[in-house]
Amino acid sequence: MTLRLGDIAPDFTQESTEGPITLHSWAGNSWVLLFSHPADFTPVCTTELGFTAKLKGEFAKRNVKALAVSVDSLESHSRWVGDIEETQDVKLNFPILADADRKVATLYDMIHPNSLANLTVRTVFVIDPERKIRLTLTYPASTGRNFHEILRVIDSLQLTDNHKVATPANWQDGDDVVIVPSLTDAEEIQRRFPRGYRALRPYLRLTPQPNR
Structure with missing residues (x-):
């Protein structure tokens, strides 16, 4: 499924480290940062989720909820959280979706077979309170995302909407x-x-x- 800017973000219900999440109702009146990572217990992903947790205050100022996803199991996510918190010196403060059945990965076209055959690439979706997709980014597995750039784009989008x-x-x-x-x-x-x-x-x- 190809998703384009302005499309309504597909709804789904999936298990997470904070219990079952139905995207549209979980989002409420907030913006959403939905981002996928290739696999638990991998170095770049560990730094990315740790840094996202450290940006909790910055996301809150912008009315943004973060939501991570990979095709790992809930049990794997739960074990990995301890590694993230210990190595990145932060408390994980957002949910990780357990997408073992690839429901979310398929809806959002997060598996690119010519890059990673069976794992989600580093995809970013920014979704506004009207459930519209406002930003898409895709990074290679070896490159950690620039979360300052993601915040910059959210600032830009909100300026356009308001001013x-x-x-x-x-x-x-x-x-x-x-x-x-x-x-x-x-x-x-x-x-x-x-x-x-x-x-x-x-x-x-x-x-x-x-x-x-």
Whole structure:
């Protein structure tokens, strides 16, 4: 199944380290970071889940719930949690889905046979409170994800939703942003961006980040 940006994230019910999870009801009014890892008790995956736990506060500020998944069993996940906590010096604070029957992996096309024949690749889905897929990323097994980049994209998406701006190349939180070209009403522009803007071209209008 090919999932594209803007598609409704498929719902599912699956066991996890925190009990059964039905995605849509578990998400509630939150954003969701759904990310797969190849296998338990592997080095890169251990660092990734540990770092995700350390970002709990950052995700909470953005109303994001993290949810990991692999095709390992619930028993394997439960044993692995101890390794994550000991080696990464953190308490695991989000669930790991046990997808031994590959229900979630199939729904979200997380198994790429030409990369890893029987395991989930490092896939990322960011899902908004309307259950729409807003970001997809896929990493090779040997490369750990940049979770700061994932937070950056979530910040950008939330700015667009709330303030009608887009973010330019290499944007970081606090940098100038771009007024979306579809916003042309002068009164609305003045109301939304009281600090004004610089028009480098009619379609390229830079303004200070409005929530700063």
